[in-house]
Amino acid sequence: MTEPVLEVTDLTKRFERKGHADVVAVDGVGFCIQAGECVGLVGGSGSGKSTVAQMITRLIDPTSGRIVLCGRDVTHVHGAQLRAMAKDVQMVFQNPVSSFDPRHTLGEGVAESMRNMGVCKAEARNRACELLEQCGLTASMAGRYPHEVSGGQCQRAAIARALAPDAPLVVCDEATSALDVTVQAQIVRLLSQIQRDRGLAMLFICHDLALVQGFCDRVLVMQEGRIVEEGVASEVLAHPRHPYTRQLLDSAVLA
Ligand SMILES: Nc1ncnc2c1ncn2[C@@H]1O[C@H](COP(=O)(O)OP(=O)(O)O)[C@@H](O)[C@H]1O
């Protein structure tokens, strides 16, 4: 079997809080993502999904466990090695407007990650326009500022930015949750198409189990820092075994 793009073993995050008991946000989580595979990570608010995403992308340090990305142990990397992780993993966040620097145009935002990797200015600018077009925007959008476009357009630009370094893994943390339902469906379609066309490994995090249907190959269900159920997405949705998964499905129906 080929080596997975991401391998997470026994990952734990304990937050220490002054004057309060520690919070174990993630408690012994383990999973793999293969190249070309889309994995959904679902769970209610506070179940630890974002903490998992932030550890994988090393925005925060794990308390214990191991993260192997593209065959490299990145659990404790820092400095230049941490910055070099940008070519292996990219992230799409919930709030696209605040994920861009308000002083820079969307085109500059997309080009910046390529500039950081040594691509010359003119080429980065051209590539940025191409990527924006691939994400369903016109090249003229490159000259707009984040606050001048809609939330959906800004999220398309954020996806273009995540694609710029050609990383094999993209982590989407509630990438559609801040958008209204119609736009949400358009962004899910775009992500799905990009994931398939590019053969990306993707971790698609959301609190809505129904949203992963027809999009993710596998799903991991998280409750209170632990994975309580996992399997082929269509099977988990059709025959949920854990009571928490059933609860998530019921609440999605009611929502
Ligand atoms: N920086 C932090 N300090 C203390 N507790 C935190 C911090 N970040 C997250 N938590 C706690 O960890 C738990 C999981 O949070 P999070 O990963 O954001 O959940 P989710 O993304 O599933 O909503 C929550 O109880 C949250 O309050």
Ligand SMILES: [Mg+2]
């Ligand atoms: Mg979250």
